[in-house]
Every structure is written in C-alpha cells, then in structure tokens.
Amino acid sequence: xxxxxxxxxxxxxxxxxxxxxxxxxxxxxxxxxxxxxxxxxxxxxxxxxxxxxxxxxxxxxxxxxxxxxxxxxxxxxxxxxxxxxxxxxxxxxxxxxxxxxxxxxxxxxxxxxxxxxxxxxxxxxxxxxxxxxxxxxxxxxxxxxxxxxxxxxxxxxxxxxxxxxxxxxxxxxxxxxxxxxxxxxxxxxxxxxxxxxxxxxxxxxxxxxxxxxxxxxxxxxxxxxxxxxxxxxxxxxxxxxxxxxxxxxxxxxxxxxxxxxxxxxxxxxxxxxxxxxxxxxxx
Ligand code: PAF
Numbered sequence: 001x002x003x004x005x006x007x008x009x010x011x012x013x014x015x016x017x018x019x020x021x022x023x024x025x026x027x028x029x030x031x032x033x034x035x036x037x038x039x040x041x042x043x044x045x046x047x048x049x050x051x052x053x054x055x056x057x058x059x060x061x062x063x064x065x066x067x068x069x070x071x072x073x074x075x076x077x078x079x080x081x082x083x084x085x086x087x088x089x090x091x092x093x094x095x096x097x098x099x100x101x102x103x104x105x106x107x108x109x110x111x112x113x114x115x116x117x118x119x120x121x122x123x124x125x126x127x128x129x130x131x132x133x134x135x136x137x138x139x140x141x142x143x144x145x146x147x148x149x150x151x152x153x154x155x156x157x158x159x160x161x162x163x164x165x166x167x168x169x170x171x172x173x174x175x176x177x178x179x180x181x182x183x184x185x186x187x188x189x190x191x192x193x194x195x196x197x198x199x200x201x202x203x204x205x206x207x208x209x210x211x212x213x214x215x216x217x218x219x220x221x222x223x224x225x226x227x228x229x230x231x232x233x234x235x236x237x238x239x240x241x242x243x244x245x246x247x248x249x250x251x252x253x254x255x256x257x258x259x260x261x262x263x264x265x266x267x268x269x270x271x272x273x274x275x276x277x278x279x280x281x282x283x
Contacts, residue, residue: 001083003090007140010091014052014141022049026143026170028134031055031092032072033081036178036186040147041085043175047145053082054091054137056098061129067271072191091141098136109135111161117251118154118264119275122241130155131162138163138170145171149178151185153262153277157251177276179205185276192272201269203236207243208278211263215245215280222254233267241266241273248279259283 004010014024025048027040033055044051055078062068075092082090099106108128114120115127138146148156156174163172178186183205184198193201207229214225222245229243243265247254254261261280266273 001079001087001090003079003092005092005094006097007093010052010089010140013089014050017050018142023145024048024050024052024141024143026137026141026146027051027053027087028137028146028148029053029055030057030071030188031078032074032188032191033078034178034186034188036149036151038081038085039178040149040175041082041087043173044145044147045086047147047173048143050089051087052089052091052141052143053087054093054141056091056093056133056137058098058129058133059095060099060132061126063123063125066123067189067192072188091137098133108132109162109166111158111165114154114158114161114251118242118244118246119266120154122266127155127158131158134159135162135166138168143170145173147173147175150174151177151187151276153264154251183209185274187274189272189274193270197237197270197272200236200238201274203233204238204265204267204274204276205278207232208263208265208276211243211245212278212280215261215263215282220256229265230267233265237269239268241268243267245280 025044027044029037057071059068109131110128111131120127148159150156160172163170182202184202211225211229219225226243230240234240245261245263247258248260248262259282262277264277266275
C-alpha cells in the first residue's frame, strides 16, 4: 500500500489507474481504525479494482468544545491494518494540505434542514464540516463509489443527499453496523470508555432492540417509547442527548402511515458521546 500526504501525489497515482479503466472505490475515515472500518475496506475491495482509503481528522466538523485535540491519531497501526486488508492507497493529508487558507471564510457545503436536526441540533455546524470535507475528498480522489458505515445514519443521509443534489458521479454505498459480541456498535470513541463504562455501553443497543420490539408489537405512542428508552439509559448511567423514531427517507417525524422507520439514539457515557440506530420495517 502506498501512502500519500499531498493531493498532487495522490492525483498522479490515481490518474494512471484511471487511464487503465480501473474502477476506484473509496473509504473516507478519520483513522483509529477498527473492524467496522475494515468491513468498509472489504466492501470497497468487492466494489472496485483499486481501493483508496483516507485518514483525516477534519477540524471543520468539530466545534470548539469537542474532542478534536484528543481524537486518537494512530497512523502507523492504521497503515498496518489497511495493508493487511489489501487497501491499495492511503491518503493522509495534513490540515494545511486540506485547508491551506485555514479558517478564512471558504466555500461550504450544507444540506439544509437535514443538517440541523438530531446530531446536527446538538453539534451545530458538524454536518456542514462533514459535507464540505467529503465533497473535497470526492474532488481529490474522484472515485466511482464511496463506502460509509450505517452507524452514522444521519451522516450517510447527508452525504447521499449532497451527492444527489450536486449531481455527483460518485455512488454512495452504506454498510451495516459492525458490532462487538456485546452488541455495542464499533466506534473510535469507544476508546474513551473505562472498563466499567464498557460493560454499561451495550445497554444502548439493548434499548434500541426493546424500542423496536415495542413498535412491532403495535405500541403507537412513539413519544412514550422514546421517553421510556431515555429513562432506561439514564438508569444505568447515560446522560441523554436524544432518542427518536423517524422516517428512514428524510429523518423527519413519521406520519402514521410510514412503514420504514429508523430509531436513532445519542447519549453520553463518561467522556464519550455514543450514537447508534436500528431500522424497523412495518408490515
Ligand atoms: O465518519 C467519519 O469518519 C467522518 O465523518 C468522515 C466521513 C470521514 C468525514 O470526515
């Protein structure tokens, strides 16, 4: 696997692949890679002739009070993991390479509406940072397809809408959530959890399963289910952010007729803000 730190070097390498008509599959990440990311790389291997991953802890998607500085940076370990999963190219730029003008006002990409709800309400500006950096990465890599995890359900929706609205040529593909045996969704932020918190954290998935079962059993007060779910989480030590039942296609409050639902949760445990989700298909 070749690692490039500059846009120019990566473009040169990918140009020659493209001239040979190779299909390029891209996996954007912020590093500190785990098995969930490797699922994305394995899917990319199935989708493309050439697999490109990126590692960039994007300052634009963190607000001032968030974990940008302490976000784990593990480039050497990540390179070994990518190499053993047959990734061809790694793009690992500096912040200066990606944002040469720093914080000077710059072009931003915003999927309006969708960016302000759920995680966007708690993390203002986050999805503008995500959509902007993903657009830049798409322009740099020019992939045929790009692979993202379903754990960030709202992020995936923002990227799908952004790609569609900007007439992007990139096919956006979502991959199922990778879970530990305990049910806990894999996440780089799980590394912030103490041993005790790690034993509590799977409650988040158990609560999603409970809520899904309640919906399937015909409980129609979604507000009630969500409030009970938050109380279950608080009872074991989580602090609430949100627990919501939404329509899969636009993430808005579902109408009574809506059959394709998604339950989304964000909650704090110690220093970590954990997110997870589960889809529900009503008959
Ligand atoms: O999901 C992530 O790791 C990041 O939000 C992404 C998509 C790589 C953009 O920085």
